[in-house]
Amino acid sequence: MISAGIDIGSITSKVVILDDGRIYGSKIGFTGYNAERAGSSIYNSLIEELGIKHENVNSIVATGYGRNSVQFADKTYTEILCHAAGAFYNNSDIRTIIDIGGQDSKVISLSADGNVKDFCMNDKCAAGTGRFLEVIARALEIDLENFARLSLQSGKPASISTTCTVFAESEVISLIAKGESRENIIAGIHDSVASRLSSMVYRVGLNPPVMMTGGVAKNSGLVKAIENRLGTGVLVPESAQINGALGAALLAAKQNYRQ
Amino acid sequence: MTEKSDNTKIRSVKRMKEIMTAYYIDAKTAGQNGKKVAWITSGGPVEPLIAMDVIPVYPENHSAMIGSTKMAIDLCEKAEAMGYSRDICSYARADIACATVNGGPIGGLPRPDFLVCCNNICGTVMKWYEVQARYFNVPLFIFDTPFIHTDFSQEARTYVVKQMEEYFIFLEEQCGKKFDRDKLKDVVKKSVEAQRLWKEVLATTKHNPAPMSAFDAFFHLGLIVTLRGTETVNDYYTELRDEMNERIQNGIGIIQEQKYRLLWDNLPLWYKTKWLSDTFASHNACLVADTYTSAWSFVIDMIDLDKPVESLAMAYSNVYINISIDRMYENLSTMITEWKADGLVLHSNRSCKPYSFGQYDTARRVSDEFGIPTLMLEADMLDGRLFNESQAQTRIDAFIELIRQRKGE
Numbered sequence: 001m002i003s004a005g006i007d008i009g010s011i012t013s014k015v016v017i018l019d020d021g022r023i024y025g026s027k028i029g030f031t032g033y034n035a036e037r038a039g040s041s042i043y044n045s046l047i048e049e050l051g052i053k054h055e056n057v058n059s060i061v062a063t064g065y066g067r068n069s070v071q072f073a074d075k076t077y078t079e080i081l082c083h084a085a086g087a088f089y090n091n092s093d094i095r096t097i098i099d100i101g102g103q104d105s106k107v108i109s110l111s112a113d114g115n116v117k118d119f120c121m122n123d124k125c126a127a128g129t130g131r132f133l134e135v136i137a138r139a140l141e142i143d144l145e146n147f148a149r150l151s152l153q154s155g156k157p158a159s160i161s162t163t164c165t166v167f168a169e170s171e172v173i174s175l176i177a178k179g180e181s182r183e184n185i186i187a188g189i190h191d192s193v194a195s196r197l198s199s200m201v202y203r204v205g206l207n208p209p210v211m212m213t214g215g216v217a218k219n220s221g222l223v224k225a226i227e228n229r230l231g232t233g234v235l236v237p238e239s240a241q242i243n244g245a246l247g248a249a250l251l252a253a254k255q256n257y258r259q
Numbered sequence: 260m261t262e263k264s265d266n267t268k269i270r271s272v273k274r275m276k277e278i279m280t281a282y283y284i285d286a287k288t289a290g291q292n293g294k295k296v297a298w299i300t301s302g303g304p305v306e307p308l309i310a311m312d313v314i315p316v317y318p319e320n321h322s323a324m325i326g327s328t329k330m331a332i333d334l335c336e337k338a339e340a341m342g343y344s345r346d347i348c349s350y351a352r353a354d355i356a357c358a359t360v361n362g363g364p365i366g367g368l369p370r371p372d373f374l375v376c377c378n379n380i381c382g383t384v385m386k387w388y389e390v391q392a393r394y395f396n397v398p399l400f401i402f403d404t405p406f407i408h409t410d411f412s413q414e415a416r417t418y419v420v421k422q423m424e425e426y427f428i429f430l431e432e433q434c435g436k437k438f439d440r441d442k443l444k445d446v447v448k449k450s451v452e453a454q455r456l457w458k459e460v461l462a463t464t465k466h467n468p469a470p471m472s473a474f475d476a477f478f479h480l481g482l483i484v485t486l487r488g489t490e491t492v493n494d495y496y497t498e499l500r501d502e503m504n505e506r507i508q509n510g511i512g513i514i515q516e517q518k519y520r521l522l523w524d525n526l527p528l529w530y531k532t533k534w535l536s537d538t539f540a541s542h543n544a545c546l547v548a549d550t551y552t553s554a555w556s557f558v559i560d561m562i563d564l565d566k567p568v569e570s571l572a573m574a575y576s577n578v579y580i581n582i583s584i585d586r587m588y589e590n591l592s593t594m595i596t597e598w599k600a601d602g603l604v605l606h607s608n609r610s611c612k613p614y615s616f617g618q619y620d621t622a623r624r625v626s627d628e629f630g631i632p633t634l635m636l637e638a639d640m641l642d643g644r645l646f647n648e649s650q651a652q653t654r655i656d657a658f659i660e661l662i663r664q665r666k667g668e
């Protein structure tokens with residue numbers, strides 16, 4: 001049985017295809033301004049690459065902020081359930097998930113059977129999200145890819161007092177003007193995001209093991225900052241960025257909508 | 260073929276609107292009829308005013324109207340331009356700005372002859388009423404009710420009862436006539452009756468399907484706030500209760516195919532009630548009850564008609580947000596059991612700190628004790644700038660998924 005999960009995020013969209021519950025293929029692309037088109041074009045090019053016909057896909061689940069614009073999905077679920085399913089599939093010991101997305105971040109607590117116990121999402125603000133790191137990267141004129149390496153070289157993380165993206169950007173600019181090193185600034189930024197996220201973790205209750213998902217999880221500097229704040233290790237699965245789509249595909253696999 | 264009836268229509272709404280219109284006309288023409296107008300906080304002791312024939316006016320109720328008619332953001336911005344911080348309660352901001360421009364849906368409130376402020380709901384009202392007392396240049400009576408952490412001490416009791424007596428003297432001075440204690444007894448009796456009837460109205464939603472929802476309760480609450488102690492209110496709530504019982508008898512629910520029963524904590528989002536009720540209804544979920552409209556009935560048992568002065572003082576001190584989180588939790592957990600709630604929605608209200616404080620602990624306790632999902636919605640009762648529809652949508656969808664998951668659906 002073939003199932004598909006489509007995760008339309010605010011910045012990137014991801015598609016995962018499962019064959020009898022195992023990952024068969026995945027693809028990531030930019031969402032752009034047309035969420036519906038992004039979903040279908042990434043999905044179509046992936047099934048073509050895999051040599052699968054749309055008619056042979058048994059079920060499709062969409063998730064992410066653009067989930068309702070995926071007209072060809074059989075069902076939609078929120079990111080909460082999908083991230084939980086994806087993380088639990090990767091490691092069934094996981095009790096806490098931190099997901100940093102493009103426009104929001106969330107913390108999910110799981111029970112031993114993989115059900116969602118509670119969740120918490122950041123409020124109406126970009127701080128602590130992928131967008132926040134992008135804005136800072138632009139202000140520093142550094143590629144996001146280099147954030148991890150540079151921050152890990154920092155001797156003394158700068159203190160970033162504000163949590164608002166717009167104000168933090170100007171704070172960073174004034175730190176640059178004062179001659180603060182980029183390494184310390186980036187480490188400071190990571191710490192400010194980590195502080196925000198860890199308070200969300202404490203809201204649902206810190207229950208190790210903790211897993212981090214979402215594209216931002218590739219940033220090992222940030223992961224380290226979060227580990228320091230939480231005082232516990234944070235696992236990052238290989239499939240961190242496609243975790244939501246993976247979960248959606250897993251939920252899709254539970255149901256054969258088009259026998 | 261008969262036309263399909265609209266179950267969301269509650270007949271009594273029409274009557275309620277008439278009563279509120281008549282009330283505001285009375286208040287706005289009070290001066291011409293030789294009557295005095297007092298502005299009073301929603302949790303303030305209103306019975307002595309009614310006993311003295313003073314028309315009570317509630318800026319908070321008026322602010323809620325400003326919110327429902329989506330006029331709040333303009334007024335909040337106006338207050339901010341006047342120098343008031345965005346962090347101040349939006350009821351206060353809307354009212355302070357409205358007074359200067361006679362804005363809002365009814366062209367402003369009638370000018371007060373004096374103000375009565377009871378701080379049993381929050382500390383904001385003290386400064387807010389001081390601002391208005393200066394603006395209108397009228398006397399202000401402050402009724403101070405100490406916060407109840409655990410027990411209400413004898414000293415605190417003596418202190419509030421003494422203020423009740425001072426309040427009567429203040430009213431005698433303002434109205435130029437003797438305070439009528441017999442009349443007070445009669446008013447208190449009616450007020451208790453109103454609260455009892457209101458409790459009965461709210462209790463009808465324990466039934467499945469619920470004949471009305473908390474969104475309806477937010478609307479019908481208007482009378483218990485503004486006119487308790489008068490016959491009109493009691494007649495109205497009797498009529499409303501009977502209508503609800505009739506709906507129960509005919510199996511009429513307020514939403515189609517109600518499957519999930521939810522409780523709401525804190526004030527409503529006045530500018531978003533329709534969207535929220537439609538969104539929940541689209542998931543077959545009904546907000547069957549809430550702590551806010553029930554707050555009026557949590558204290559009725561404290562009122563002893565033979566000792567109106569002492570017991571009023573007690574009841575007003577023990578209102579829902581003047582008590583510790585532990586005691587609030589007792590009320591809430593009783594409601595969860597009695598209304599058989601499948602989930603709890605908590606509105607973390609940026610404006611109302613005393614109501615929102617402790618909600619994370621409350622949510623945790625509820626999920627530990629009852630195992631039901633909880634949802635925290637961060638918003639504001641008036642200031643729509645603090646609400647994001649698409650984020651709320653995702654949270655609500657996920658919350659309902661958890662309820663379904665728990666029920667094994």
Ligand code: SF4
Pocket residue numbers: 319348349350351380381382383384610611612613614
């Ligand atoms: S802070 Fe809360 S209790 Fe006080 S006036 Fe505002 S809404 Fe009412």
